[in-house]
Amino acid sequence: MNQSQDDAIEELLRKQFDGPVLDEGFSRRLLQRLPQRRRRVTWPLWFGIATGAVACWLALLSSPLPRTAWRDWMSGEWSAPTIMLLLAALGMAMLALAWGVAEADDR
């Protein structure tokens, strides 16, 4: 099988293809059927974030843990509450990263 045969096959294949079809009203008919584009709704996301933040704040309101952790962190002391606070922050950062990667894959 040589190059000229290869070229001949490709030439025959291209001859068999009729090329682009003339519009003949196709676009007009299609545009008449075009619905309104749905805008992406963002309020559920913000509502979820706000609800989560309020729930966290209420859950920790009566606990001395965040205040102790913050105080120890500011004084440079690696106490158990400080480590827990850092682990919680790390966990949330990892979740955000995983979400970001999953979203990027979908695109």
Place this chain on the structure above:
Amino acid sequence: MTDGAAEARVDQGLVTRVLLGEDRRAFEQLVLRHQGMVRAQLRRLLHGDAAGADDLAQETFLLAWRKLDQFRGDARFSTWIYRIAYSCFLQAYRKQPRTADDASEGEAERLHAPPHAMDLELDFKRAMRRLSAAEQTVLLHCVQMGLSHEEAAYVLAMPLGTVKTHATRGKAKLKAWLAAWNEAARVEEAS
């Protein structure tokens, strides 16, 4: 800048206009620019069924309109729309019962030239139909529509190696058929 790159930039600009301003005229431009090839692609996939191809083309562009915000410009817009068209075709094809027209791999292996050299193009068309569906589809996209192997792999959602294999096998079968056809033509001329 090549023509293809310039065309891709125009498409990208039109997509941005649609997304930013609900611009139907920009989408109309996209439809006008690509409907011809999308309909040609679908007609070929449907073996010339123009009405069926137009229905699928309409479905393709309606889907593109709805999902335009998912177009990130990683591929050319034309490639992206061919991919949607091909997946619409596959969905429609899966719903339909198989016909005797669908050539199997086994039949394609027995591809041979007609006993008498008749009209080359007509016979070539028949030879094409004797290739497996995958080989026909790959040759349609790679040779007839002029996509690169990488673009065809994206459109057909196939691994690149599989696309290359189908293209090589399909061409080899057609070459064998063409060689036999030339031989038959020579014999016919001599007699």
